[in-house]
Amino acid sequence: MKVLLANPRGFCAGVDRAIEMVERALELHGAPIYVRHEVVHNKFVVNELKSKGAIFVEEIDEVPRGKVVIFSAHGVSQAVRKQAQDIGAIIYDATCPLVTKVHKEVTRKQKQNHNVILIGHEGHPEVEGTLGQSSGDQTVQLVETVSDVENLEISTDDISYTTQTTLSVDDTQKIVQALKEKFPNIQAPKKDDICYATQNRQDAVKALMESCDVLLVLGSNNSSNSNRLKEIAKKMNKPAYLIDGIDDIDVRWVEGVETVGVTAGASAPEILVQEVVDCLLDKGATEVVEVSGVKEDVHFPVPGELR
Numbered sequence: 162m163k164v165l166l167a168n169p170r171g172f173c174a175g176v177d178r179a180i181e182m183v184e185r186a187l188e189l190h191g192a193p194i195y196v197r198h199e200v201v202h203n204k205f206v207v208n209e210l211k212s213k214g215a216i217f218v219e220e221i222d223e224v225p226r227g228k229v230v231i232f233s234a235h236g237v238s239q240a241v242r243k244q245a246q247d248i249g250a251i252i253y254d255a256t257c258p259l260v261t262k263v264h265k266e267v268t269r270k271q272k273q274n275h276n277v278i279l280i281g282h283e284g285h286p287e288v289e290g291t292l293g294q295s296s297g298d299q300t301v302q303l304v305e306t307v308s309d310v311e312n313l314e315i316s317t318d319d320i321s322y323t324t325q326t327t328l329s330v331d332d333t334q335k336i337v338q339a340l341k342e343k344f345p346n347i348q349a350p351k352k353d354d355i356c357y358a359t360q361n362r363q364d365a366v367k368a369l370m371e372s373c374d375v376l377l378v379l380g381s382n383n384s385s386n387s388n389r390l391k392e393i394a395k396k397m398n399k400p401a402y403l404i405d406g407i408d409d410i411d412v413r414w415v416e417g418v419e420t421v422g423v424t425a426g427a428s429a430p431e432i433l434v435q436e437v438v439d440c441l442l443d444k445g446a447t448e449v450v451e452v453s454g455v456k457e458d459v460h461f462p463v464p465g466e467l468r
């Protein structure tokens with residue numbers, strides 16, 4: 162059995178920054194500090210930070226007054242931001258700068274009185290944060306599928322769209338195409354909202370799966386970009402499994418298989434990939450190949466007050 166490792170894979174710049182912010186805040190203020198929502202969607206990362214003194218909460222009203230609160234990499238609505246200010250929290254915002262860019266885009270377009278459409282997955286925290294950037298009586302309309310686009314009713318020509326950062330590049334293209342057909346004057350974001358890390362990891366898996374029989378994706382169930390990686394292999398009619406670590410591997414998945422592909426979502430640490438490689442070597446893998454891919458050099462520094 163041969164193991165092919167996708168490149169790039171694993172941590173992106175936004176995840177690196179968010180984790181570093183929690184660690185620095187713990188050093189600076191001491192435990193406990195409160196993190197609103199899982200700082201990144203990965204069980205291993207969240208458990209590590211819990212063991213260092215981070216407390217994860219879903220709602221700001223779970224946080225005592227005057228404590229340190231960190232917003233997760235997925236971003237928050239203006240209402241959540243205000244709630245944290247109202248309890249006198251010391252706030253550190255770990256929202257990925259590429260999500261903040263989408264928030265700014267929504268605000269800018271609404272100032273121009275545009276109807277803004279967001280392509281994204283209902284209920285995902287990033288989507289809730291982006292929908293929550295609206296002010297006054299303006300709203301952002303969410304679409305998830307081409308049929309959602311068919312049901313949209315907008316009577317003005319001033320329309321823009323924006324997207325969640327971690328979507329399937331291919332599915333989003335279809336939705337954008339449907340939007341353009343229905344609203345020929347619709348304005349696109351200045352630069353694609355699907356982030357570089359999502360795009361690169363999807364491209365890498367597409368190429369990898371040309372030569373693999375099965376794909377293992379390190380990533381948690383609630384990680385949007387990890388789920389999209391699994392879907393790519395499935396669409397190529399190859400079995401694919403999302404795993405949090407080696408305990409989730411069912412040996413039958415790789416029995417009699419010639420080539421196994423391994424990748425990791427943007428919130429899954431490399432240490433878990435290495436454990437999977439060791440596990441596959443134990444199960445009879447004879448060769449491990451790092452497939453070459455796009456080099457990433459994006460870095461987002463932590464805010465000055467945490468440096």
Ligand code: SF4
Pocket residue numbers: 173174175176234257258259260326327356357358359386427
């Ligand atoms: S996946 Fe993209 S948008 Fe999300 S944290 Fe990473 S770089 Fe930022």
